[in-house]
Amino acid sequence: MATQFKIDGLKAAIEGKDILKGINLEIKGGEVHAIMGPNGTGKSTLASALMGHPKYEVTDGEVILDGENLLEMGVDERARAGLFLGMQYPSEISGVTNSDFLRSAINARREEGKEISLIKFIRQMEGKMKELEMNPEFAHRYLNEGFSGGEKKRNEILQMMMLDPKIVVLDEIDSGLDIDALKIVANGVNAMRSEDRGFLIITHYQRLLNYIKPDFVHVMMQGRIVKSGGPELAERLENEGYDWVKDELGIVDETVGQV
Amino acid sequence: MSTQLSTPVNRQTVSALSQSKGEPAWLEELRIKGAELAETLEWPTPEKVRISRWNLAAIGNHTSQTRISSVSELPSSASELAAGAQAGLVVQRNSTSVHSQLSAELAAKGVIFTDLETAAREHGDLVQKYLFQVVPQDENKLTALQSAIWNGGVFLYVPKNVEIELPLQALFYSDDAGAVFAPRVLLVAENHSRVTYVDNVVSEHGEGAESLAKQSIVEVIVKPGAHVRYATVHHMSANVIDLTVRRAVVENDGIIEWVIGDLHDGHTMSDTQSLLKGKGANSDAKVISIGTNSQQMSLTTGAVHFGRNTESSMVTRAVMKDQATAIINGITKIEKGATKSNGVQAEKVLMLSPKARGDANPILLIDEDDVKAGHAASVGQVNPEQVYYLMSRGISKKDAERLIIHGFLAPVVSEIPIDAVKEQLQRLLERKLEG
Numbered sequence: 001m002a003t004q005f006k007i008d009g010l011k012a013a014i015e016g017k018d019i020l021k022g023i024n025l026e027i028k029g030g031e032v033h034a035i036m037g038p039n040g041t042g043k044s045t046l047a048s049a050l051m052g053h054p055k056y057e058v059t060d061g062e063v064i065l066d067g068e069n070l071l072e073m074g075v076d077e078r079a080r081a082g083l084f085l086g087m088q089y090p091s092e093i094s095g096v097t098n099s100d101f102l103r104s105a106i107n108a109r110r111e112e113g114k115e116i117s118l119i120k121f122i123r124q125m126e127g128k129m130k131e132l133e134m135n136p137e138f139a140h141r142y143l144n145e146g147f148s149g150g151e152k153k154r155n156e157i158l159q160m161m162m163l164d165p166k167i168v169v170l171d172e173i174d175s176g177l178d179i180d181a182l183k184i185v186a187n188g189v190n191a192m193r194s195e196d197r198g199f200l201i202i203t204h205y206q207r208l209l210n211y212i213k214p215d216f217v218h219v220m221m222q223g224r225i226v227k228s229g230g231p232e233l234a235e236r237l238e239n240e241g242y243d244w245v246k247d248e249l250g251i252v253d254e255t256v257g258q259v
Numbered sequence: 260m261s262t263q264l265s266t267p268v269n270r271q272t273v274s275a276l277s278q279s280k281g282e283p284a285w286l287e288e289l290r291i292k293g294a295e296l297a298e299t300l301e302w303p304t305p306e307k308v309r310i311s312r313w314n315l316a317a318i319g320n321h322t323s324q325t326r327i328s329s330v331s332e333l334p335s336s337a338s339e340l341a342a343g344a345q346a347g348l349v350v351q352r353n354s355t356s357v358h359s360q361l362s363a364e365l366a367a368k369g370v371i372f373t374d375l376e377t378a379a380r381e382h383g384d385l386v387q388k389y390l391f392q393v394v395p396q397d398e399n400k401l402t403a404l405q406s407a408i409w410n411g412g413v414f415l416y417v418p419k420n421v422e423i424e425l426p427l428q429a430l431f432y433s434d435d436a437g438a439v440f441a442p443r444v445l446l447v448a449e450n451h452s453r454v455t456y457v458d459n460v461v462s463e464h465g466e467g468a469e470s471l472a473k474q475s476i477v478e479v480i481v482k483p484g485a486h487v488r489y490a491t492v493h494h495m496s497a498n499v500i501d502l503t504v505r506r507a508v509v510e511n512d513g514i515i516e517w518v519i520g521d522l523h524d525g526h527t528m529s530d531t532q533s534l535l536k537g538k539g540a541n542s543d544a545k546v547i548s549i550g551t552n553s554q555q556m557s558l559t560t561g562a563v564h565f566g567r568n569t570e571s572s573m574v575t576r577a578v579m580k581d582q583a584t585a586i587i588n589g590i591t592k593i594e595k596g597a598t599k600s601n602g603v604q605a606e607k608v609l610m611l612s613p614k615a616r617g618d619a620n621p622i623l624l625i626d627e628d629d630v631k632a633g634h635a636a637s638v639g640q641v642n643p644e645q646v647y648y649l650m651s652r653g654i655s656k657k658d659a660e661r662l663i664i665h666g667f668l669a670p671v672v673s674e675i676p677i678d679a680v681k682e683q684l685q686r687l688l689e690r691k692l693e694g
Contacts, residue, residue: 051651052651053647054643054647074650074656075647075650075651076650076651076653076654076655076656076659078651079650079651079652079653080653085651087648087651090648091642091644091645091647091648091649093645093648093649093662093663093666094666094667094669094670095663095665095666095667095668095669095670096662096663096665096666096669100662101649101652101662102652104649104654104658104662105649105652105653105654108652108653108654108655108658109653142666142669143666159652163652163653
């Protein structure tokens, strides 16, 4: 069965401030959705609320992945159910090597006694790192510690490739990337496109969408999806900015929860 | 003396002790001197830990143990710690040295590796020359008392230009909480020699055992150009109070490396210091510790720079659980005249419980202008963002925290030069963290 992912009436708050005001979105396996919007409109909150970041409180709604309500699960269970979030600011963890971390993550999906063999793991990891043009040494470096912005993002994509998720959310994966790195990251994502995997790509630049062609584009303002369309919507946003959307919808301040 | 020791320590008792061991007269005199000093001196007073409130009087009684011809005669928990000692092994059980062995090859090169009591009888000139020279008897009640009652121990002498590849090992094992347990280690590395020494300090006392205050003192003399690696792992049961002083004197271009695993379950005073006397002398100290239950710990590393171009590095990482307390001191002292010296230190504490306490106190005392010195200290908890990140990849909360804690200790553990020690430390870390 192809992946079915449905966000239904999702509302979320941080420190008592409502940020998401009711998000509805359906993603099927094989589809790439892009969420665009200016800063401060709730895009990253959506990503964090889906993953279950402890600072965000979901106040209403449902998120269903293949019949299971993700919101009833812990962060680790959501990941094991098939959700992956490529983060805008991945944590640095000293003393834990990239490869030990990834092997733990893979084995967390396997039963005890059926852990991935070291040789198989290393072969897989080396292969994927090569695709992403990562220095093999990064396998033995401490997780994200001292990585440049671009290296961190590549490392997020490496994790995505190794973990084989059903729904991939990429939060501003293009920020801090030069054009070469952007292409590599995009190639990594494109290589992962398949009938049983859906993508939700959050960005405020259209640039990334030149390399990852979305099927659907959504504009987010004031904690809601205010406009949806095809790839042509992204192009118009790139050329004309967001003001025409605001005019069309009578929005003065597009942000949400700002002080 | 204010505290009533569990066994009397005075001129008569230590003289009798010395004679019962058949020690030379000079040593008997030194023991008597120690006993008399102990009557007037005070216990050491490390920062913020009142060790005088601990049951320091419970030093036990002098007992005697029969010698063994092979480590397989020890209980398995002890014998496996001594397994694989190819170059040399010294074993102390309670108050007595029970075994010592050194490869014929090293013996032929003039290496001496035996218990300190035997060495005092058989190599009296050498022992007399160095004993109590690095840690003087009259420093405080601990150094005085230990110099009076010490037993078993190790004497390691490495002649000039002799380089020893494999580690020499010692096992200090206590399975009688009523027996004096006071090993003393004296290590002399002559010019341009090289040696790695590893010891384990363990106890097996069973439930409800009485208190035992274990005193040990380590003296290391690193002669010009010599290189000594000293690795030690302490993991005794909660009824044991571990009082340990380790000190090295490092001469021109000598190197001392300390690797210390304070994984003991009871109260601990652990004080490790390098005196960089010669020019170009170098010291590197790495300490890891895990505090559990209601244990109190005072962990001090120190480096005193006397010589020009001397370098010291000290790293301590401690994980505190339950209601454990650790006061961690790093003391870098650079004396006038120690130009172009460099001393760096970092103490980091990871708190796993709101009831635990961990203080990191970096202290720099610098009397010379033309030097470099640096310090870093931090006390923190497991970062929830890091836990979230690991969990977002499917790793359970428990495993995420375990990865982060091991990661915190990794910079020290991964640097441990001896694989066997590293593996053993990992096992103990696992045990103390899970327990």
